[in-house]
Amino acid sequence: MSDDGFDHTFKAIHDHEVEWEEDDVRGLLTLPPGVKVKVLNHDPKMGRIDMKQQFPPGYVEPAHTHKSWHSILVTKGRMCVAGKDLRPGDYVFGWDIPHGPYEYPDGCEVFIVYMGDTSHKWESDSLLDHKNIWDAETDEGKKGVEEHLKKRDTDAKQ
Numbered sequence: 001m002s003d004d005g006f007d008h009t010f011k012a013i014h015d016h017e018v019e020w021e022e023d024d025v026r027g028l029l030t031l032p033p034g035v036k037v038k039v040l041n042h043d044p045k046m047g048r049i050d051m052k053q054q055f056p057p058g059y060v061e062p063a064h065t066h067k068s069w070h071s072i073l074v075t076k077g078r079m080c081v082a083g084k085d086l087r088p089g090d091y092v093f094g095w096d097i098p099h100g101p102y103e104y105p106d107g108c109e110v111f112i113v114y115m116g117d118t119s120h121k122w123e124s125d126s127l128l129d130h131k132n133i134w135d136a137e138t139d140e141g142k143k144g145v146e147e148h149l150k151k152r153d154t155d156a157k158q
Contacts, residue, residue, distance in 0.1 A: 005045040013040060020054065029118040034059060049114045055079075057107035058144025060130060060152075063100040063123040068116030070094055077108035080134040098123065105134045106141035 002008045020036040028049060031037065034056040041050040047068070052075070055061070072079075072092040079086040080103040086092065100123075132149065136142040 007041075007043040007045070011041060015052075018052075029120075032061075047114075047116045049118060051112055051114075053110050053112050055102075055104040055108045055110075056144055057104065057136065057138070057141040058146070058148035059104045059107070060132065060148060061100055061102040061104070062130075063098050064120045065096055065098050066116075066118065066120045067096060068114045068118050069096075070115075071113045073111045075109050075111055077104065078106050078134070078137075079104060079108045079110065085134060101130050103132060103134045105132070105136040105145055106138045107144065 015038075018038040018040060020038055022031055022036050024030050025037055025039060026042075028039065028042065029037075036054045038052040039049060040052065042048070055077075070093070072094075074086050074088050074090045074092075076088060079090070079092070081092065081100060084090075130152075132145060136145045
């Protein structure tokens with residue numbers, strides 16, 4: 001750390017040097033089952049987290065808000081949100097207004113930068129009512145969508 005409290009460390013990281021994490025990631029964020037992250041950089045004073053995030057095939061992220069902003073770049077797979085089927089190289093920005101749901105019919109990996117409090121306020125009721133819009137294009141995706149729909153149906157009955 002420098003005198004100003006910010007982390008000025010230069011970093012060059014190979015992907016294989018950082019392990020995927022699940023569940024409660026170092027107290028920085030809590031992940032839903034099946035979602036994984038690789039935290040590449042964290043500057044607590046700045047409130048910035050740079051990470052890769054991986055969503056399994058068929059996963060649907062509920063509509064939500066959070067106090068932080070995020071910039072997201074799709075690096076693998078598909079992210080479907082706001083009427084768009086986003087592919088590698090496509091971009092999303094979100095902040096403090098409700099956004100989502102996000103569909104990941106074939107799974108997805110993204111690079112994401114958060115600035116601020118990463119805690120999410122989920123609109124879980126909207127997830128149970130959500131009707132998938134996007135079709136999977138891969139066999140793995142079709143299986144994932146089917147499994148996710150069954151889980152949502154089970155959750156709705158509880």
